[in-house]
Amino acid sequence: MYTGPLRALIDELGMLPGVGPKSAQRMAFHILKVPTEDALRLSDAIVSVKERTTLCAVCFNVAEGGELCGICADDRRDPSVLCVVEDPRDIVSVERTGEFSGRYHVLGGALNPLEGVGPEQLRVRELLARVEAHEVTEAILCTNPNLEGEATAMYLARLLKPLGIRITRLASGLPVGGDLEYADELTLGRALEGRRDLEG
């Protein structure tokens, strides 16, 4: 139907996650319609993110303009506590809480036996090397609370336990603002299990 640069743009946009042919066509026509400087800003942003962004050599978070990410380069962060996450986006979520001042390790996914993802596809070896080489005293296993994330956490706990460090897992429980009657049995069961004393 379309040819030349417009076809190429629709095809490229259609490769983005969650973008189907219709959405790609709509975006392409939007880009065609906006002023040239707006379109150039978009293309510059794409080029610079590819040129200036790498993975941190230590934790595999996104690093901008250097070998280390902002967190690994920050001396004020506590190197003895390591928060192990699946994806760099999880770091953003934990950082937004403002409750954590340690460092991170990004696994690059979770064990997924049904998809054939085993430990070799994750940065587990690098995690073990980090724990052994540095003065890590606690590893917080911050993988997603689904079957893959739980299996990954159990696997890592099995590997890290012999190294003599404290292994902790994020608590599971009820979302703040939710209704108890809609809580599923597994979540509510874990919330009960992890109940805490309340100071009167």
Added chain:
Amino acid sequence: MSLLRDQGVVLRTYRLGEADRIVVLLTERHGKVRAVAKGVRRTSSKFGARVEPLSHVALLLWEGRGDLDIINQAEVIDHFRVVRDDLDRVTAGLSMLEVADQLAQERHADPRLYAMLVGALRALADETVDPSLVPPAFFLKALVLEGAGPIIDACASCGEPDGSVELVAFDLTEGGTLCRGCRRGRPLSPDALVLVRRILGGGLASVLAGPPLPGADEVGGLATEAMEAHLDRRLRSVRSVAHL
């Protein structure tokens, strides 16, 4: 669109869009069903952990016009907590889910496969049961259910019965056990042959209830290879976590 009520085991899930998942279920009366669980990845989702793999759930589904139904309500019958909380049991459970996913046909009820899967997951959730023998037993019994059960009392190649020849090898593509003259495939020890016979001969409950038996590892490898030969594909869940 009409409403369906059924029970099922969640076999696997795929991410869909921002916060949804496609959930693949083995149901009792409708066979394998694919359904969308809307918003399930949000922490505020009403489904929560109910539609995670391994969950045994009662469902209310909107029957879709295409391949996909929509999950309207889900209630847990059993979430197999013991299985979820143990790495060895989780990986054993996932290998059975993968096999059930491969064997089940969409919209074609197979109540015996369904009952077998639920039974195997219940066995796996029994803390007194050694998890290593549950998947091999499930694979062997599923092969029988498929009409591809191995011959175990004679040589599958020359037909000589056990006793007149010694059965020393196993190859599912040949049909089962093989005598010394016809041997190919993997070697088979007398302990493993006894164990396979007990599993397929109605003695599974006593095998699982008892202490670890000699030949159990061998039966594990044999059953996995036999199932892979039947499916004509590798079992990812077994291979990717073999050395965990």
